[in-house]
Amino acid sequence: MLVFYVVFFFLILRFTISLFNFISNPKLPVSPRRYTDLVSILIPARNEAGRIEHLLQSILGQSYQHYEVLVLDDQSTDDTYQICESFSRLDSRIRVIRGNALPDGWLGKNFACHQLGQVAKGRYFMFIDADTRVGEGLIDNAVHRTKRGRLALLSLFANQVMETIGERIVVPLMHFILLNLLPLRLVRISKNASFAAASGQFMMFDGPMYQIYHWHAQVRDKVLDDMEIAKLVKTYRLPTETLLANGFLFCRMYSGYDEAVNGFSKNILAGFNRNIAGLICYLLLVMIGPLFIAYYLSLSLFMFAVTLILLSRIMISLMSGQHVLWNVLLHPVQMVSLSLIAIVSIIRHFTRQSMWKGRSI
Incomplete structure (x- = not known):
């Protein structure tokens, strides 16, 4: 009976958190005005x-025009630098920087962001990942939210683009874990x-x-x-706030x-503060x-549990702009994949063999 009560x-706790998130609707709102602050897009x-x-x-393609774009080429071995350089010749607001060699004690992305922060000149620093796409209105909306809350940090969880069944099995797990465990509004209130959460895909x-x-x-x-x-x-x-991007930022992660x-396995254990238990x-x-x-x-209690799980999946899918039916149908496979990701993450933790983009992490 003790196990039953815990389960x-x-x-019920997870369902309640999902319901709270659904009702509180933690999405980036539309700005009622336009701004002219210099924004450094890093x-x-x-x-x-x-x-x-x-x-x-x-x-x-943004209507917001007062920005600088700084791209740090982190010792790429492909044509990243050449592609960005061609854009810089088309628009003087775009600049490409060659990154320095990675020092001891640093991880690659952290050092790249640090270098960008040292040369940025904007009133706001908008760090975004290279695999994202910016929707019209994002910059105005983000500046407005940051100003209104006098925030030190505003982070957004992007709408995820998924084109294969494999992506649909894994990628929705990010929003599922987030919105099933954390009342997102409490990031700002508490x-x-x-009560902290952020996504490196967008951090303003x-x-x-x-500095x-x-x-x-x-x-x-x-x-x-x-x-x-x-x-x-x-x-x-x-003050900090984390919201859902609400269709203003898109990302195809994998x-x-x-x-x-492979991508989720490098993060999931760290997301639990490296607490394997x-x-x-x-x-x-x-x-x-x-x-x-x-x-x-009894069967009735099982059906009650299934109903709570399904309602949670439906609410989380609607909040995150994902396909409801896909997430409901693939839920059992997603849970098996979650276990696989956790096992891979634990093995890599003990063997210290986690790699990303050719670097050990």
């Missing part, structure tokens, strides 16, 4: 030749650093404040630099199942819990 409590890029062109084109900082705190330097060796920075900002008692599993307990409650109810208890 049901966790199931893009760390390593071997992004197949993606960064789409991002730069989407930036140039001063507790435990108050520029002068960034005081050097956020990326403070998390130089952290895999989840975005989460660690969010915790730091809250630790310093500075191009297939294997790449998605905590990750295993979460998996057992999410996966084995409903099966335990089905085997030991």
Whole structure:
């Protein structure tokens, strides 16, 4: 009976958090006015030749005009630098910087962002990943939200673009875990650093404040630099907010199942603060819990549990702009994939064999 109570409590808690997120609607709102502040759009890029062109084109298509674009080529071995250089010849607001060699004690992306922050001149620093695309209105909306809340950090979880079944099996897990475990509005409301979340796909900082705190330097060796920075900002008692991009930012993170599993496995254990026991307990409650109810208890209780899970998936899919039916149908396969990702992440943690873009992390 103790196991039953634990399983049901966790199931109802997750549903309640999903419902809270759905009702509170934590999405980036539309700005009621236009701004002219200089925004530094900062893009760390390593071997992004197949993606960064789409991002730069989407930036140039923005109605917001007062910005500078700084691309740091992080020792790419493909045509990333040449592609960005061709854009810089078309528009003087775009500049390409060759990154320095990676020093000891740093992870690649963190060092690239730190270098960008040292040369940026804007009132706001907008760090975005090279595999994203900017929707019309993003910059105005983000500036308005940052000004209105006097935020040190605004982070957005992008709408995820998925083109293969393999991506649909893995990529939705990010929003599922986030919106099933964290009441997103509490990132802004609560001063507790435990209520922290951020996505490195979009992080807008108050520029002068960034140059005081050097956020990326403070998390130089952290895999989840975005989460660690969010915790730091809250630790310093500075206001931060994390929202869903609401169709103003798109990202295709991975191009297939294997790449998605590899990408998520480098992050998931860090997302649980490298607590292997905590990750295993979460998996057992999410996966084995409903099966335990089905085997030991009544069919009606099992159907109640299934109903809560389905309603959670529907609400999370609608919030994140994902296909509801795909997520409902693929839920069992997604949970199996989540276990696989966790196993790979734990193995890599003990063997210290985690690699990303040719570098050990």
